[in-house]
Amino acid sequence: MxxxxxxxxxxxxxxxxxxxxxxxxxxxxxxxxxxxxxxxxxxxxxxxxxxxxxxxxxxxxxxxxxxxxxxxxxxxxxxxxxxxxxxxGPLELSIGVIESTKYWVPKILARFKGEYKYVRIHLMDILSLTDVEKALSNFDIHLAITNQYINSEEIEVIPIYEEKLVALLPENHPLRHNETLTIEELNQEPFIICKEGFQTRTDILNAFQKAGIKPNIQFEIERFETACRLVEEGLGATVLPENYVKYSETTHFHVKPLEDPNLSRIVYVAFDKNRYLPPLVLRFIALVKAFFEEEQVKE
Structure with missing residues (x-):
């Protein structure tokens, strides 16, 4: 029949x-x-x-x-x-995000939902390089927004913006009146840093190594929010992405630019180049690019 x-x-x-x-x-x-x-x-x-x-x-x-x-x-x-x-494509979009994207991802999602009203959005915290690669290869997410540069034939990474890293000091810290800080000035500070496997940790340790010093690591954390709370309690200093700190509601610490011009990081959009990407996924990527092009014009 x-x-x-x-x-x-x-x-x-x-x-x-x-x-x-x-x-x-x-x-x-x-x-x-x-x-x-x-x-x-x-x-x-x-x-x-x-x-x-x-x-x-x-x-x-x-x-x-x-x-x-x-x-x-x-x-x-x-x-x-x-x-x-x-x-x-399917009426859902799964995105892996790093913690510092919280200030701008909602703005892009507002635009995206204006075009795709009925699309369900899944946001997944994906922080380490292993997490990103695993989530993409398992098709758990359509794309990742990450500061991990992924050197893989299967995964394409598109740089979307670069941001400086800044130092955070407790409220009553003796260096609080300095306009800027050097890596050397953080030498003896009880230091708070991301755990192994995080690109931000690698970038910071590279800066210390180039300065010929070893940080006094006292705390290893996964989330920037935890680092901020520890600094607030006077437990040490840390170095975090500028955009994360800029949009943080917390003001009980001092933010200091670092004089090291190389202490920065690049944030990427990453996706599996061998996977079919529905038009709505490509549209989201286009909105991300457009958002940061607009931000550059404002600057």
Whole structure:
């Protein structure tokens, strides 16, 4: 039993004659008659009473019409949904994010939801390089916003902005009146740093190494928020991305620019280049790029 033959059968029932049905289906009447005869032969049932000008359903024909209508409607729904998926992709977007994106990702999502009202958004905290690579390779996310540069043939990384790293000092710190700080001035400070596997940790330790000093690491953390709380309590100093601190609601610490011009980081959009990316994913990436192009113009 072919779905095409069921569609023909339904059309005959609803158009009442083979002539009208053939015209609606844009096929010849003999071809339509042959298709319905083939359907009846396959089922071993007479479906239509052809004794009058307008065809009438037999008892078996009425049952088939009711069930075929449901089946064809479902088939057409699935077919249309597959076409929509091909054009738009699934109505969901999964994004891996780092903590410092909290100030700008909601702004882009507001624009995105204005265009894709019914898309469900999944935001997943993905911090380390291993987390990013695993989430992308497992298709847990469509894309990641990360400061990890991923050297992989399967993953494409697009730089979207660069930001400086700044030092945070407790409120009553003796260096609080300095306009800027050097890495050397942080030498003996109880230091708060991200745990191993985080790019920010690598960037900071590289800066200390170039200065020929070793930081006095007292706390290893995963989240910038934890580092801020520790600094507030006077437990040490830390170095964090400028944008994260700029948009932080906390003011119970001092933020100092660092004189090291190389102490910065790049934030990327990363995605699996071998995976089909629906148009809505590509649109989100385009909105991210546009947002930071606008930010550069403002500066």
């Amino acid at each position: 072919e779905i095409r033959h069921l569609q023909y059968f339904i059309t005959i029932v609803e158009k009442h004659t083979f002539t009208n049905a053939a015209s609606a289906l844009h096929i010849s009447q003999p071809s339509l008659s042959a298709s319905i005869k083939k359907l009846e032969n396959e089922l071993g049932l007479v479906l239509l009473d052809r004794s009058s000008r307008e065809v009438q359903l037999t008892k078996e024909g009425k049952i088939l019409y009711q069930e075929a209508k449901k089946l064809v409607n479902h088939f057409e729904h699935v077919e249309n949904e597959m076409k929509r998926l091909k054009e738009q």
